[in-house]
Amino acid sequence: MNTQTVLLLLLAAVVSLSLVVFQYYYANKRKDNLRFWLSGLRFIVFFGGFVLLINPQLTKIEYQTEKANLLVLIDNSSSISQSEGTVTAFLDALTESTEIGNKFEVQQYRFGTSIENSDSLTFDDTNTNISSALNTLKEIYASTNSVILLVSDGNQTLGRDYEYIDDVRFPIYPIAIGDTTRYEDLAIKQVNANRYAFLDNKFPIEILVSYEGDEDITTPLNVSINGSTTYRETVSLSKNTKAKIINVLLDANSVGVKTIEISTGTLPGERITANNKKSIAVEVIDEKTNVTIISEFLHPDLGVLKKAIESNEQRSVSIFTPKINAEILGQTDLFILYQPTPAFNGIYDFIKQNKVNMFTITGEQTDWNFLNSIQKRFAKKDYAQTEEIEPILNPAFGLFDLQDFSIEGFPPLLSSLGEISLNGPNDIVMTQKIKGISIEEPLLVVFKDNTDREAVLFGQNIWKWRMQTYRNDQYFIKFDDFLGKIILYLTTNATRDRLTIDYNSVYEGSSEARISASYFDDTFVFDGNATVVLIFKKQQGPQNVEIPMLLKDGYYEADLSSLSPGKYDFRVSVNNGNISKSGSFTILDFDVEQQFLATDYRKLERLAQSTGGQLYFPSQTEQILERLKTDNRFVPIRKGIQNIVSLIDFWILLAIITTALTLEWVIRKYNGLI
Incomplete structure (x- = not known):
């Protein structure tokens, strides 16, 4: 007082x-x-x-001791399952040290694909994402005095390279688990192939074969399709030639999913042979969508449209001027008309006569007098003044699923000001916003009647959207999928389905095996109260298995990560079978965690050095504990908290x-x- x-x-x-x-x-x-x-x-x-x-009032000071955080991050993947005893012994020594308990607030985490706050270890995760686990701890404990003990073999299968993780404000002490001895090993490191191939064509696969050893060796390389050998080659490797890339062309003779197995021979005394073979799957299809882009001038939008559409191997894109010959017009399944002018008059005549669907993109070079007169579905009163148009996604749009596509932060498109009128059945995908104000004008709209379909984008510079998608996610997939759904809508004239399913024909291992479905009521509004079940059966298996599909954010999903490798047939059914759809998929027998032979202690050491830590091995348990005990950076801090009380x-x-x-x-x- x-x-x-x-x-x-x-x-x-x-x-x-x-x-x-x-x-x-x-x-x-x-x-x-x-x-x-x-x-x-x-x-x-x-x-x-x-x-x-x-x-x-009285001033009362309370004192408390704040310990440093000792974050024990343990690799729970199957690649270190053989070292379970070593990991357990290290954790027991850490737990039994009273000095460590007095000095640190110990928090134990395990990680595989994701990180969990748990002291229970199973060593059965099928993937390792070290960088994600480190980034998570970095964010949680950013403003604290902390140190990380990373118990791992250093072999990562997912995510960014953890060696280059940045802005870590506390040291990392890796404990290298596993065998550090370098043995002779022959491995198929990577196989690259397109997901789809077309009937009666040849499709390429690229094989990377690597060798760890000092001797000159030769090994057979075999490629088989559905168990039948189709290619064989002898590969020579040595101390100086550690790897070779083999390119193979295979024939697509029949439609369906082809399981392709690539294998090499084995070395005398080779310890791990699981990485001597690798399986992939390619789906052979007998149809391809031909998309023709018509434009009078070059623009970055044209290249982006071609790249995004052709990300699906079932589609082919060609770019022409309006002076295109009739033979190419006849082979086109979909026209993309980029900023039409009177030179497009013949193109519009062909489209009207042959009822071909089209996607019109307008911009500052568009001749609106011509466009308003040549078609009747939309019109614009052009004010001849360009403006930057920001997109607003229409949440009520339901012709196809856009749940994975976000336009937040997207740059504006360039368009001319003017009032837009729409005629006939249509659904607005996006509306316009100018200088932060919504003007209730359509930006992207799709039309549908009994004969054909059409989409219109009232703005140019869509290439910026694809770049922004990469900036947000480090890949183009979400933009390419968004545009792909528009193309898919425009290239099919079938009646809209109330039940749609989404799945991959082939899953490389079961960890990512999922099937999703969307179900709409009679008015084509998403129905979140439906009973959606998945019935599947392994081919040549004993019986059907039925599981409910769980409601997610605007769709239903079934997790199949527990299934064993093999081929499966399935049916998605709604409301006791009133509506259903069927399909099949293949889960390949692949465990990436079993492809590693030894601990990557060199990379762990570089990580330690870059963060001010040090690499240790399980045999150095006493040294690491002593280091933690004596390091003055982690001395507990006594803090006084001043409270004013009445x-x-x-x-x-x-x-x-x-x-x-x-x-x-x-x-x-x-x-x-x-």
Whole structure:
């Protein structure tokens, strides 16, 4: 309590006493004992009131010890399952050290594909993402005094290279688990192939074969399709030639999913042979969509459209000027008309005669007088003034699923100002916003009637959207899928399905095996209350298995990560089979964690050095514990927390004042003084 508060309390006592003396000893001439009790009660009332006004406070300092965080990050993948005893012994030594417990706040995490706060280890994760685990801890403990013990073999199968993780403000001490000895090993490191091939064509595969050893060796390389050998080659490797790339052309003779197995021979005494073979799958299809882009001039949008559309191997894109010959026009399944002018007159005549679907993209070079006269589905009163148009996604759009596509932060497109009118059945995908204000004009719209379909984008520079997608996600997939759905909508004239399913024909291992479905009611509004089930059966398997599909954010999904490798047939059914769709998929027998032979301790050491830590091995458990005990960077800090608390409780003092007033009134009433 400070001096000022003490003086105020003394002054309050003096003033209260003065008031009591004046009332009961100066102004009142009674001299009996009753005056003494009444004056005491009145003093309590006066002094209590002044204390409430002064509200005296005390400063209280509480001390607490803040320990540094010891974050034990343990690799839970199957690649170190053989070292389970080593990991357990290290953790036991860490847990039993009382000095470590006194100095650190120990937090244990395990990681595989993702990170979990858990001290239970199973060593059965099928992937390792070290960089994601480190980034998660970096964000959680960014402003704390922390140190990481990374217990891992250093072999990563997912995510960015952890060696180049940046902005880590605390040291990392890797504990290298596993065998550090370098053995002779022959491996198929990578196989590159397109997901789709076309019937009666040849399709390429690229094979990377690597060798760890000092001898000159030769090994057979075999390629088989569905168990039948189709290619064989002898590969020579040596100490100086550690790897070779083999390119093979295979024939697509029949439609369907082809399981392609690539294998090499084995070396004498080779410890791990699981990486001597690798399987992939290619789906052979017998149709291809031909898309023709018509433009009078070159523009970055043209290249982006071609690249995005051809990301699906079932589509081919050609770019021509309006002076295109009739033979190419006849082979086109979909036209993309980029900023039409009167030179497009013949193209529009062909489209009208042959009922071909089209995607029109307008911009500052568009001749709106021509476009308004050549077709009747949309029109624009052009003001000949260009403006930057920001997109707003229409949440009510439901012709096809856009749940994975976000336009937040997308750069504006360039368009001319003007009022747009739409005629005929249409659905608006996006609307326009200019300088932050929504103007309720369509930016992207799709049309559909009984004969054909059309889409219109009222803006140019869509190439910026694809670049922004890469900036957001480090890949183009979401933009390419978005544009692919528009192309798919425009290249099919089938009646819209109330049930749609999404799945891959081939899964490389079961960890990513999932099937999703969207179901719409009679008005084509997504139905989140439906009962959607997945019924699947392994080919040549004993019986059907039925599981419910779980409702996610705007779709239903079934997780099939527990399935064994093989070929499966399935059916998605809604409401007891009233609506259903079928398909098949293949899960390849592939475990990337079993492809590693030894611990990558060199990369772990570089990670330690870049963060101010040091690499250790399980045999150095005592050294790492001693290092942690003696490192002054992690000494517990004693902090004082200053709290200001009231000297009195408001309610208690108010009760005392009320009681004193009540007693005074009762006494005065009883003695006839009122």
